[in-house]
Amino acid sequence: QQQVKQSPQSLIVQKGGISIINCAYENTAFDYFPWYQQFPGKGPALLIAIRPDVSEKKEGRFTISFNKSAKQFSLHIMDSQPGDSATYFCAADPNYGGATNKLIFGTGTLLAVQP
Amino acid sequence: GAGVSQSPSNKVTEKGKDVELRCDPISGHTALYWYRQRLGQGLEFLIYFQGNSAPDKSGLPSDRFSAERTGESVSTLTIQRTQQEDSAVYLCASSINLSGGATYNEQFFGPGTRLTVL
Numbered sequence: 001q002q003q004v005k006q007s008p009q010s011l012i013v014q015k016g017g018i019s020i021i022n023c024a025y026e027n028t029a030f031d032y033f034p035w036y037q038q039f040p041g042k043g044p045a046l047l048i049a050i051r052p053d054v055s056e057k058k059e060g061r062f063t064i065s066f067n068k069s070a071k072q073f074s075l076h077i078m079d080s081q082p083g084d085s086a087t088y089f090c091a092a093d094p095n096y097g098g099a100t101n102k103l104i105f106g107t108g109t110l111l112a113v114q115p
Numbered sequence: 116g117a118g119v120s121q122s123p124s125n126k127v128t129e130k131g132k133d134v135e136l137r138c139d140p141i142s143g144h145t146a147l148y149w150y151r152q153r154l155g156q157g158l159e160f161l162i163y164f165q166g167n168s169a170p171d172k173s174g175l176p177s178d179r180f181s182a183e184r185t186g187e188s189v190s191t192l193t194i195q196r197t198q199q200e201d202s203a204v205y206l207c208a209s210s211i212n213l214s215g216g217a218t219y220n221e222q223f224f225g226p227g228t229r230l231t232v233l
Contacts, residue, residue: 006157034221043119043206043224044158089157102148102171103222105157 004030004092006106013113019077021109023090026071030092034103035064035075038087047088048075080113087111117141119225121207127231128197136192136228140209147190148222149182152204161205164190197232204229 005024013019023033034049050057050064050073057064063076077084090106120139128134140147146165150158160174164184175181179197184190194201208222 004157036224041226043208043226045224046221102160102163102174103158104160105150107157108155 004090004104004106006090006109008109009107010110011112013077013080013111015080015082015113015115017080017113019075019080019084019111019113021075021088021090021111022072023074023106024070024072025092025104027092027094028071029094030104032093033064033066033073034091034093035062036089036091036105038089038108044089077111080111082113082115085111085113119207119209119223121205121225121228123228124226125229125231127233129233130199131196133193133195134197134230136194136205136230138190138192138207138209138225140188140190140207141223143187144209144211144223145187146210146220146222147184148208148210149190149192150206150208151176152206152227154203158206161192194230197230199232202230202232 007022031052035047036044037047038044048059048062048064050066052068055066061078066073087108087110089108091103093103119141122137126134148163149161151161152158162175162182163171179195182192204227206224206227208224210220210222
């Protein structure tokens with residue numbers, strides 16, 4: 001109930017291609033879905049986030065697609081660049097706007113963009 | 116301004132020893148979180164502090180783990196009698212906790228402390 005399942009575990013994409021990372025959840029109480037980007041030796045940093053009242057959010061080359069009925073959401077990186085090579089984590093927050101923001105994280109996807 | 120800082124960046128210890136990890140949150144951030152990141156895995160919530168409220172300790176894996184925070188400043192995570200399975204990166208995050216509104220309280224992470232228990 002408290003899990004967020006993420007796939008694939010690793011992904012290799014050619015420069016200019018589209019990177020797609022998928023996540024699924026079970027608990028319908030989750031109501032905020034951030035994606036974090038983590039470079040080696042650094043802490044995760046918020047990349048983009050979505051609320052379940054919208055089906056898509058786009059920021060530059062990064063897009064989140066959200067399917068509430070299927071309880072799935074995905075990150076699309078358009079025109080992938082070598083600088084996008086990092087580990088990406090999806091997460092879910094069951095306490096949006098409430099007393100805590102105790103994030104439940106997926107297991108991460110290691111993305112490598114080849115030049 | 117300065118981000119979240121953690122020290123030490125690396126810690127190697129022997130099984131059975133106690134360790135203390137430190138986190139300095141962003142000034143003005145009332146909420147502070149500790150997470151554990153095992154190799155190849157996602158982040159695992161450990162504990163949450165919000166102002167002077169009682170901390171949410173629901174993620175602590177055993178009574179060997181404890182954490183303290185002085186007011187809205189520094190926090191220390193203590194692991195007693197360390198075990199090899201405690202080896203991981205321990206991440207601290209802080210946020211401005213504006214409850215009841217329409218704003219998500221973004222968590223800002225520090226670089227982590229890599230703990231290795233031999």
